[in-house]
Amino acid sequence: MMERMGRKALLAGIPGHRAGTCVEPADIRPCADEVAALLDAAAAGDNTRRIRSTCGDEIWDQIIAAANRMNQATEERGIRQMSEISLLSTRFRSLIAGNPMPALVLSLDLVVEEANEAFSRMSGVSLSDLPGKRLDGLNITWISGSGPEDALKFKRYSVGSVEMTLQAGTRRLEQFNIPIISEGGEVRSVLAIFHDVTRWVDEEASLRSRVEGLEKEARESAVLKARIGSLEAQIKASRVQAEPPVQPATETRPVMPAITQVPATHPAAPLQAPHIDSPEPKEQETMKKAAGKDLLKDQTFDVVEFELGGERYAMDIGFAREIVEMMPITPIPRAPHYLCGVMNLRGEITNILDINSILGIPEEKIRESRKIIVLSQEASEGENMGIVVDDVQSVLQVRESQIEKLGDSVTGRDSSQIKGVIKIREPAGPEKGEGTLETVDLVIWIDIKGIIRELTTGSRN
DSSP: OHHHHHHHHHHHTSOEEETTEEEOGGGGHHHHHHHHHHHHHHHTTOOOOOOOOOOSOHHHHHHHHHHHHHHHHHHHHHHHHHHHHHHHHHHHHHHHHTOSSOEEEEOTTSBEEEEOHHHHHHHOOOTTTSTTOBGGGSSEEEEEEOOHHHHHHHSSOEEEEEEEEETTEEEEEEEEEEEEEOTTSOEEEEEEEEEEOHHHHHHHHHHHHHHHHHHHHHHHHHHHHHHHHHHHHHHHHHHHHHSOOOOSSOOOOOOOOOOOOOOOSSOOOOOOOOOOOOOOHHHHHHHHHHHHHHHHOOOEEEEEEEEETTEEEEEEGGGEEEEEEOOOOBOOTTOOTTEEEEEEETTEEEEEEOHHHHHTOOOOSOOTTOEEEEEOTTTTTTSOEEEEESEEEEEEEEEGGGEEOOOHHHHGGGGGGEEEEEEEEEOOOGGGOTTOOOEEEEEEEEOHHHHHHHHHHHHHO
């Protein structure tokens, strides 16, 4: 019954005392109406109302004063809270705007509420056009990790990797998602901060590519070493087969001819050390530069050495697949002059080329030490090919400083067939006799791959 009466009926029923007498409820009804209106407004969130009049009753005047103080305290507290909220909001906006890293404030629907200048510069979208755009409409593709949805769902920090397609290219970004939680514990929005890691990702990919290249070089080097070992073993085996049996006879050495002493017609003059002029400063500087260039020539090459027409020749070891003993060669009618014929090598039909004819080297009498160098697929452009040589000597490792390049003026139109001349120094030793000087042997390094390419190109044309 009392609940139905409301505030006015309850307040109107409060007795008052005036000059020691009881005041009738009707006399205080205006005061009760004002107090009830103030309380109703306060319940609706309006704490600005005040009761200016008095009822002339001590108790009611205290009630009115208490109601006014309550509204005033509530209003001041609300003002302070709004000020704090405004300050926090200002600080939050300053934090976003002044952040050097691109940042967005996303709503629960992942719509941009705020953005900073750094994100506008990165994305190429005007700062005024960003609010209202959806995150998936900014050319951002999720790659891995956790996105802003996880931050909204689990109310915790999350990190993910994304790609953003821009006019300047695709950028790889790390996205840090921070949920913004209200006092009531509810997620109000998400702060997304982006970190550009494109440079590090590119460097990592470059390092990975270099590592893969080094691993490939190591594998190729192991294969090349195995091929060198195989060719050396084949050379040794062929020499053992070609050498005649050793006769049990003492080894004879060539006897140096006696030197006839010429009688002196004049008294011998005392020996004097030859005078050697020291080079000029400019010549010394030139010599130093030349020496520096020689030090840079430390690159080495592996070649297989063979004989043609009594001279020494060489080719890249990588272009020699194997060395086999001379086998029957079947000639082909109307074949080019440089094609000896074909042979059956373990079931493979292999074309045998006359390298003497190609290089214009006069042929000597047929030697029993002749060998066939079977070329690799890389040198023969995928064909089965081999060349006939007089003999195979050894596998050499030469430095770039030992190689002399020949100019076109010297070699003419066939300069592409010669890669250079290798200088092999043979030191003097006791086995060559006393008084012998150091000798230099020349080995012609041919470009077998270029030769085959010219032959195949000419035959097609």
